[in-house]
Every structure is written in C-alpha cells, then in structure tokens.
Amino acid sequence: MTRSQRVRALxxxxxxxxxxxxxxxxxxxxxxxxxxxxxxxxxxxxxxxxDAGREATDRTLEVLRGRIDALGVAEPTLVRSGDHRILxxxxxxxxxxKAADVxxxxxxxxxxxxxxxxxxxxxTARPLPxxxxxxxxxxxxxxxxxxxxxxxxxxxxxxxxxxxxQQDGAGWHVTVDFEGAGRDGWARLTxxxxxxxxxxxxxxxxxxxxxxxxxxxxxxxxxxxRTGIQDGATRITxxxxxxxxxxxxxxINGGALxxxxxxxxxxxxGPTLGARAITASAWAAAIGTALTSLFxxxxxRLAGALAVVALACYGLVSYAALAALGATLxxxxxxxxxxxxxxxxxxxxxxxxxxxxxxxARRRPSTRSALAAxxxxxxSAIADSNITTLIAAALLFFLASGPVRGFxxxxxxxxxxxxxxxxVITRVLAESALGRARxxxxxxxxxxxxxxxxxxxxxxxxxxxMRRPRRWLATSALVFLLAGSxxxxxxxxxGVEFTGGRLIEYATAGPVSADRARTALADAGFPRAVxxxxxxxxxxxxxxxxxxxEEARVTGTVRDLAGGxxxxxxxxxxxxxxxxxxxxxxxxxxxxxxxxxxxxxxRFRWVLGTAAVVALAxxxxxxxxxxxxxxxPVDGVFLAALLTVIGYSVNDSVVLFDRxxxxxxxxxxxxxxxxxxxxxxxxxxxxxxxxxxxAFILTALAVLGGSSLTDFALALxxxxxxxxxxxxxxxxxxxxxxxxxxxRRHPSRRP
Numbered sequence: 195m196t197r198s199q200r201v202r203a204l205x206x207x208x209x210x211x212x213x214x215x216x217x218x219x220x221x222x223x224x225x226x227x228x229x230x231x232x233x234x235x236x237x238x239x240x241x242x243x244x245d246a247g248r249e250a251t252d253r254t255l256e257v258l259r260g261r262i263d264a265l266g267v268a269e270p271t272l273v274r275s276g277d278h279r280i281l282x283x284x285x286x287x288x289x290x291x292k293a294a295d296v297x298x299x300x301x302x303x304x305x306x307x308x309x310x311x312x313x314x315x316x317x318t319a320r321p322l323p324x325x326x327x328x329x330x331x332x333x334x335x336x337x338x339x340x341x342x343x344x345x346x347x348x349x350x351x352x353x354x355x356x357x358x359x360q361q362d363g364a365g366w367h368v369t370v371d372f373e374g375a376g377r378d379g380w381a382r383l384t385x386x387x388x389x390x391x392x393x394x395x396x397x398x399x400x401x402x403x404x405x406x407x408x409x410x411x412x413x414x415x416x417x418x419x420r421t422g423i424q425d426g427a428t429r430i431t432x433x434x435x436x437x438x439x440x441x442x443x444x445x446i447n448g449g450a451l452x453x454x455x456x457x458x459x460x461x462x463x464g465p466t467l468g469a470r471a472i473t474a475s476a477w478a479a480a481i482g483t484a485l486t487s488l489f490x491x492x493x494x495r496l497a498g499a500l501a502v503v504a505l506a507c508y509g510l511v512s513y514a515a516l517a518a519l520g521a522t523l524x525x526x527x528x529x530x531x532x533x534x535x536x537x538x539x540x541x542x543x544x545x546x547x548x549x550x551x552x553x554x555a556r557r558r559p560s561t562r563s564a565l566a567a568x569x570x571x572x573x574s575a576i577a578d579s580n581i582t583t584l585i586a587a588a589l590l591f592f593l594a595s596g597p598v599r600g601f602x603x604x605x606x607x608x609x610x611x612x613x614x615x616x617x618v619i620t621r622v623l624a625e626s627a628l629g630r631a632r633x634x635x636x637x638x639x640x641x642x643x644x645x646x647x648x649x650x651x652x653x654x655x656x657x658x659x660m661r662r663p664r665r666w667l668a669t670s671a672l673v674f675l676l677a678g679s680x681x682x683x684x685x686x687x688x689g690v691e692f693t694g695g696r697l698i699e700y701a702t703a704g705p706v707s708a709d710r711a712r713t714a715l716a717d718a719g720f721p722r723a724v725x726x727x728x729x730x731x732x733x734x735x736x737x738x739x740x741x742x743x744e745e746a747r748v749t750g751t752v753r754d755l756a757g758g759x760x761x762x763x764x765x766x767x768x769x770x771x772x773x774x775x776x777x778x779x780x781x782x783x784x785x786x787x788x789x790x791x792x793x794x795x796x797r798f799r800w801v802l803g804t805a806a807v808v809a810l811a812x813x814x815x816x817x818x819x820x821x822x823x824x825x826x827p828v829d830g831v832f833l834a835a836l837l838t839v840i841g842y843s844v845n846d847s848v849v850l851f852d853r854x855x856x857x858x859x860x861x862x863x864x865x866x867x868x869x870x871x872x873x874x875x876x877x878x879x880x881x882x883x884x885x886x887x888x889a890f891i892l893t894a895l896a897v898l899g900g901s902s903l904t905d906f907a908l909a910l911x912x913x914x915x916x917x918x919x920x921x922x923x924x925x926x927x928x929x930x931x932x933x934x935x936x937x938r939r940h941p942s943r944r945p
Contacts, residue, residue, distance in 0.1 A: 199625055206622045209614065210507055213514035220517040225524035227463045228472055231285040235459035237768075238278045251278050254455065258282065280455070288464060303348030303446060306341040307386060308398040308410060331402065333410045341400050345383045350376025352426075354446035356439035366434040368409075368442050369427065377426030385422030387413040401446065409442055458768035464761065474898050482894030483535055486887045490539060493883055494546050495641030496633070497565075500623040501542040501616075508538050508608075508615035515607045527604035534608025539887035540579070540845065540880075541616030544572040547880045549642045561642045562628040568642075569621055575852040576613065578797055582848060583609050583841035585789050593782035601834040660871040663927035670924040674812055677819030684822045687724075689736075689829025690765060692779065694772030696740045697765040698748065700733045703758035708733070711755060718751045720744075733759070736827075739766070779833050786837055787811060790844050798851050801932045806847035809925035813843045813916045820912050831906050839913030842888075846881060846921030851929075853877050866933050870926050878922075885918050 226233050236258070238251050255272055258280065262270045271283035312330050330338050352373040358366050372380045383399060390396040392415050401409045411430045417423060430442070487505070490498040512534065516523060549568025553559045587606035591599055627633065628640055637643035660666075690697040711733055712725040724736040733756070735748060753759045767775075787807060794803030817839060821828055853873035854866075861869065892914065895907035 199622070202618055203622045203626075206507075206619045209511060210619075213507075213511045216514040216518050217510060220514075222513065222517045223520065223522050225522045225527070226283055226285060226461070227524055229285055230288070230463050230469075231283065232287040232289075233459070233461045234282045234284070234457055235275065236280045236282065236455040237458045238280075238455050251280065255280055279458070288462060303351065304344035304402045305346040305380075305383060306344055306400040306402060307383060308395050308400050309340040309342050311395050312338040312340050331400070331405065331407050333400070333407045339395065339398075339400060339407065339410065341402070344402075346372075346376055346379045348446075350374065350379060351446060352376075354443040356434075356436070356443040358436070365431075366436055366439040367432070368430040368434070368439050368446070370430065370446060372426040372428075377424075380426060380428065381422035381424050383422065384413050384417055384428070385420045388417040388422060389419040403446075408446075456768070457766065460764070460766035462761070462764040464763065471903070474903065475895075478891075478894040478898040478903075479535065481898065482891035485890040485894070486535070486539060489883075489886055489890065490542070493641070494542075496627060496639055497546050497549075497624060497641040500627060501539070501546075501620055503623060504542065504615045504620040505535060505538055507619050508611050509535065511614065512604075512608050512611040515611060516604065519603075519607075521603050521607070523604070524601065527601050534605060534612060535891055538608070538612030538615060540884045541572075541576045541612055542620055543880050543883045543887070544576055544849065545569050545616065545620070546641065547877075547883075548572045550645060551876070553637075553642050554645055559637075559643070561633070561637045561640045562625065564642055565621075565624055565628060569617065573617070575849045576617070578848040578852060579845035580609050580613055582790060582793065582844040583838075585793065586786060586837040586841035589782050589786050589789070589837060593778050593785065601831075605838065658871055659874050659922075660867045660926060660930060663867070663930040666923040666927045667931065670812060670920065670927075674815060677816040677823070680819040680822035681815075684825065686818060686822055687825060687827050688776065689827035689832070690767050690772070691829045692772055692776040694767045695736060695738045696745065696767075697734065697736045697763070698745070698761055699763035700735070700749075700752050700756070700759040701762050702731045702733055702752070702756035704756055705731060706733055706752075706756045711735070711752065714751050714755050715748065718747055720748060723748070732762075739768070775830070779830075782833065782837065783814070786840050787814075790840065794844070794848070794851075797848075798855060801936070802851045802854070802929050804932065805925045805929035806844055806851065806921075808928050809847055809920040810840050810843040810917075812924050813839055813913060813920050816916050817909060817913050821909065826905055826908070832909055835906050835909035835913065838910060839917055842913060843917035843920060846917055847925045849880060850874065850877050850921055850926065854929075867930055870930060874922055874926060881918055881922070885914060888914055 238254055251274060255274060259272050262272065262282070262284070270285070271281070273281050275281045309328065328340060328342055330340055333339050350372050352371040354368060354370045356366065356368055387397050387399055392412070398410045398412050400407050401411075409430060411432065413422075434442070483505070487502040490501055492498070494501065521527075545565075545568045547568075548571045549561075549565045552567040552571070553561060553564035556564065584606055587602045587609065589602070591602035591606070628642075633640055706727075708725045708727045712723065715721075715723040715725065715735065720737055722738065726734045726736075733752060735752070737748070740748065749759070749761065787810070790810065791803055791807045794806050797803070798806075814836060817836060818828065821832065826832075850873055853876055854870055857869045857873055857876075858864070858866070889911070892907050892911045895903050896911060
C-alpha cells in the first residue's frame with residue numbers, strides 16, 4: 195500500500211468513526227413540519243431599519259419570550275429574522291389562533307386609577323360598557339378591581355429596576371422613573387389616589403400589562419392629596435423576593451416600548467401529518483435505495499457493491515453533519531436527503547465508466563490501474579458538476595426562506611458528503627479489493643473489465659448523432675412550445691406562499707370529491723376557493739386571507755360535507771410577505787442562471803457555457819409549463835425542485851462538454867460536430883446509468899412520499915427526463931450552431 199493510499203484509508207476511517215459517534219450521541223433537530231406545531235413570523239410595524247429600530251425589535255422579542263413562557267410551550271424557538279421580523283416556533287401548539295392572539299397583542303403597559311372593588315368572584319374579569327371608560331380586572335390576589343381609564347402608558351416610563359435597600363428595611367423593591375409628560379401624569383394620578391383614606395382600594399394605582407394587573411400598590415400616606423409624587427420617580431414596595439422584584443421590573447420595562455406587530459406568516463402542522471411524512475420518506479428512502487443498489491450492483495458487479503457500501507457511509511456522514519451543525523431537518527430537507535442518495539450515485543458512475551474506458555484502451559490492462567486512471571480522469575467532471583449543484587444549494591439558502599432553506603442546507607451537505615464517499619471511501623474499498631490475487635485472475639468480476647451493454651450497442655451501430663443539429667433543435671423547440679403554451683393558456687397557479695392567503699389541509703372522515711367541496715364552499719360565500727383532493731381522505735383548500743370567523747365557516751362546511759374532518763395543516767401568508775417571496779423566487783432563478791453562465795464560461799469556452807445555460811432555461815420553461823398544464827401549484831417547494839433541476843441539467847451538460855474539451859485537445863483537427871457526437875456516445879452510458887439510479891429514488895418518493903412530497907418528486911422526475919434530453923439534444927446542437935456561425939463570420943476566431 196502506497197503512502198497516499200494509507201492517508202486516504204486513515205482519513206476515511208477517521209471520518210466514519212467521528213460520524214458514527216456524532217450520529218449516536220447528537221440527535222438531529224426536526225422541523226415543525228415533521229414533529230408538528232406552529233410557526234409564526236411577526237413583523238414590527240412602524241419600525242425603521244436603524245439601530246433604534248433593531249433595538250425595538252430586540253426588546254419586543256424579550257416581551258414575546260415572556261408571553262410564550264406563560265403559554266407553557268416546551269422548547270420554543272424565538273429568533274430575530276432581519277431587522278424587523280421575529281420567527282417563533284411553538285412545537286406541539288395546534289391552536290394557531292390562540293398563539294397568534296397571545297403573541298400579536300401590542301406590548302402596551304398602562305397605569306389606571308382604582309375606583310373600588312366589585313362584588314364579582316375573585317379571579318373574574320368583565321368589561322363594563324365602553325362609554326364609562328371603566329373595566330374590571332382581578333388584582334394579584336384575584337380580587338376584582340374596578341379600574342378607571344388609563345392615565346399613563348408605557349411610553350411615559352423611562353426605566354424600571356429591581357433594587358435592594360437594607361438600611362431602611364424596605365428590602366427588595368422596584369423603582370420606576372417617568373419622563374416627559376409622564377412626570378405630571380404620575381403626579382396627578384398619585385395625587386388623586388392620595389385623597390382617599392389609607393386602606394381604601396381607591397388609594398391604589400393599578401399597573402396593567404396585556405389586560406393583566408401585574409401590580410396595584412397603595413400610595414404612601416406621606417404623599418399629600420392632589421399634589422402627588424412630583425419628581426417622576428416612585429418606589430413600589432411589598433413582600434418582594436429578588437426574583438419577584440426582577441420579574442416586575444422586567445414586565446414594566448418590556449411594556450414600556452409598545453411596538454405593534456402583525457402576523458405575516460403562520461404555519462401549523464399536525465403531529466400525525468409530520469409522523470406520516472417521516473414514515474413515508476423512510477420507506478421511500480429504503481425502497482429507492484434498495485432498487486438503486488440492486489441496479490448499481492447488476493451493472494458494475496463488485497465495484498457496484500463497493501459503491502453501495504460507500505453510499506451507506508455517505509448516509510452516515512450526511513446525517514452526522516446535519517447533527518453536528520445543528521441544522522433543522524425539514525420535510526423538503528428530508529426529501530433532499532433522499533434525493534442526494536440518487537445524486538451520490540453519479541460520481542461513482544463517472545469513475546466506473548472512465549475506468550472501463552481505460553481498461554478497454556490498454557493493451558496489457560490491470561483493473562486496479564484502470565480504476566486509478568478512472569478516478570484521475572473523472573475528477574474534473576465530478577468537481578464541475580458538484581460545484582454547479584452547490585451553487586443551486588447556496589442560492590436556496592441565501593435567497594429562500596423557511597423549509598426551502600432547509601432543503602438547500604441538506605442538499606449542500608449531501609453534495610459534499612457524496613463527493614467524499616465517492617472519491618475517498620469508494621476508492622479505498624476498491625483499491626483494497628482489486629489488489630487481491632483472485633480478482634486479478636478473474637477481472638470480469640470487478641465490473642471494470644467490461645464495456646457495458648449501452649457502450650457495446652453503440653459501438654456496433656456508431657450513430658452520427660450531430661450530423662444535422664438543427665433537426666434536434668427543431669424537436670426541442672416543438673417540445674418547448676407545447677409545454678410553454680400551458681403558461682399562456684392555463685396560467686401559472688402560484689401557491690399561497692407567493693400570493694398570500696390561507697391554505698388549509700383536512701383529513702376527512704370519508705372520501706370527498708373536490709368538485710362537491712368547491713360547490714359547497716362557493717355556496718358558503720367562498721367562490722374563489724381553490725380545492726384539491728390529496729389521497730382518498732384528504733382535502734386542501736386555498737383561499738384569500740381569512741378572518742378567524744371565516745376560517746371557522748370554511749372548516750364547518752368541510753366537516754358537514756365529509757361527515758367529520760380535522761385540520762392537519764394550516765398556512766397563512768400575508769400579502770406583503772407573499773410579494774416579497776415571489777420577488778425573491780424570481781431573483782433566485784435569475785441569479786441561478788447568471789451564476790451558472792459565469793461559472794461555465796470560466797470553465798469552458800463561452801460557446802459551450804452559453805449552450806448549457808440555454809438548455810437549462812429550456813428545462814425551466816418546460817417544467818413550469820408541465821405544472822401549468824397539470825394545474826399544480828408553483829410554490830416554495832417547487833422552487834426547490836426547480837433549482838435542483840437546474841443543477842442536474844447543468845451536471846449533464848458539464849459532463850458532456852468536459853468530454854468534448856478533452857477530445858478536442860486530443861484531436862485538434864477533428865471537426866467539432868464529430869468531436870461532439872463522439873463525446874455524446876462516450877458519456878451516454880454514464881447518463882443512462884445515473885438517470886436510472888436517480889429515477890428509482892424519485893419514483894419511490896412520488897409513490898410513497900404522500901401528498902406533501904408527490905408534487906416535489908413529480909417535478910424532479912420531469913426535470914430528470916427533460917434535463918437528460920436537453921443536455922444531449924439541446925445544449926450540444928446549440929453549441930454547434932453557435933460555433934458554425936462564428937467560424938463563418940470570423941474564420942480565425944476561436945469561440
């Protein structure tokens with residue numbers, strides 16, 4: 195064993211050992227779409243993007259944190275998103291209206307005169323008629339207090355602090371300092387209370403936060419009637435412990451900054467839906483991986499079996515990386531994890547096909563040396579194709595949001611892990627196995643010492659594929675027009691994520707046709723509701739933004755029609771956020787195309803780079819057109835699939851053009867059409883085998899993944915077929931036509 199082989203072996207063992215330790219000891223954090231719960235995005239209103247605005251958002255965050263603690267939610271998450279948005283995740287909360295009501299109320303602190311007590315039971319609170327300006331709220335002990343109109347608000351409070359004074363026996367107390375008009379207001383409020391006798395409820399001042407009396411201290415007997423406390427500073431005393439004093443000061447400070455917030459996004463997923471998604475994805479991964487493994491072993495024999503072992507290591511490394519980075523595994527992320535298994539096959543196939551070519555080209559071949567040459571020759575194509583996929587993953591992370599962003603993280607980790615498993619783990623296993631004497635005597639068992647069925651058939655026929663490239667372009671243009679006409683005829687059905695509105699998914703007691711539900715909802719006053727069936731007992735309703743009363747009417751209509759139903763998913767997107775997400779999706783798509791063009795132009799001739807970008811633009815229009823014809827929604831998950839298709843399409847074009855570049859350097863005088871045709875024939879086995887491996891995974895996702903993953907898998911299956919076709923019959927002909935035009939106009943120029 196050489197020194198480089200020992201280094202690779204030790205590196206592989208170290209990574210596998212660390213990954214195994216992390217996988218056993220560190221759990222992966224599941225997103226709410228997998229474990230169930232509510233996610234709410236709040237936006238502070240009238241908050242400028244300044245240091246003061248950001249500070250206001252931070253203080254609002256602390257107030258909300260206290261409210262969530264009062265809800266008793268286990269393991270909540272509150273983080274600031276941008277300058278004036280707050281992301282709240284509430285695992286297990288299935289009542290979004292209650293959560294949104296608690297979180298969305300303005301953090302308003304008010305100070306009220308106490309008019310007296312009522313005869314109501316302790317702990318009750320009943321509002322009086324609005325014209326009186328009075329209301330009843332229980333004090334700290336539960337005694338109902340009759341409160342006058344608010345005399346001061348939290349805007350008048352400068353600061354509150356918990357302090358300890360042992361000299362005069364006051365112990366722990368809370369100091370409150372007022373500023374501006376609050377000084378005079380506090381003097382009037384305490385002066386009126388001081389006119390009542392000691393012990394009277396009317397001598398108290400109620401401090402109210404979010405309709406709850408947090409303190410109702412009595413005005414000290416030393417304060418004169420009608421004069422009140424003049425310096426704008428007061429001290430609240432009582433039987434406070436240190437924690438109670440700090441909590442009261444925190445509540446007063448938190449309420450001192452009334453920053454209105456509105457709900458711009460809300461997602462609720464039932465735990466049963468998340469559990470079904472995990473189970474369905476696990477079955478899809480198991481069956482898809484098993485079929486892919488059997489296919490790879492059947493095609494590449496021992497080398498394929500070793501690649502399957504490397505794929506298992508890839509899964510371990512990917513899982514450990516997700517756990518170590520603290521990444522949240524979402525439903526699209528889980529699909530991306532399954533999809534990356536299929537993509538991980540590509541690097542192994544590239545190596546094995548190059549090794550087969552090397553073995554067939556040598557006079558005295560050795561499977562071990564052919565494999566080493568295969569790794570060396572395939573490195574350029576593997577690097578280029580994976581970098582383009584990483585570009586798509588990075589764009590999803592930086593430009594997308596929510597679960598789609600999680601898909602970008604998972605896809606990026608999967609690409610890096612697949613490269614390591616193919617270039618290091620597979621190589622270590624293959625070099626160790628192929629060096630054995632028994633395999634040297636029987637090279638065909640390795641799977642390297644054979645040309646393969648696809649290459650053998652092509653060698654017998656030797657078709658001249660690129661003799662008339664314009665015919666292929668005409669075929670591509672026809673498919674392009676047929677699919678693209680769906681956009682013009684049917685229109686693109688933008689999902690609620692891009693338009694704003696409400697999407698509710700129900701699990702019904704019995705089967706309900708979408709037409710009947712659509713008619714019933716129209717009769718109930720929702721003629722624009724979009725209704726789709728999902729499975730035998732599933733129904734999805736998409737409408738404009740609904741009030742709570744309207745949502746209850748929609749749910750009641752569905753329940754009456756189905757004989758019973760319950761919500762398993764509820765998504766609310768505000769119109770401003772929908773417009774922002776739609777704009778971000780278009781920017782992500784444009785940046786993806788531009789980034790691919792820049793990278794491909796840098797790596798290849800500009801003619802080849804342009805041809806590849808034309809092909810992937812062709813794929814984008816066809817995929818969107820197919821979804822338009824099928825009436826499928828174009829949402830954030832579709833965007834994730836679309837950018838993945840872009841990466842896959844570029845992968846195929848990169849592999850093809852990498853071979854074109856290699857053959858052109860080897861035979862400088864050969865015409866480009868002949869070189870391109872030869873490159874297509876040489877890379878076609880890789881294209882077919884990689885496509886078959888990915889198709890098994892995606893078909894399993896489409897069939898077993900459930901309603902949440904069916905459209906995602908369908909988009910990728912369509913993209914897989916179109917991308918495989920376009921790399922050969924769109925990108926290559928476009929490159930040849932551009933090359934011919936440039937050579938005709940500028941014979942001496944090298945495009």
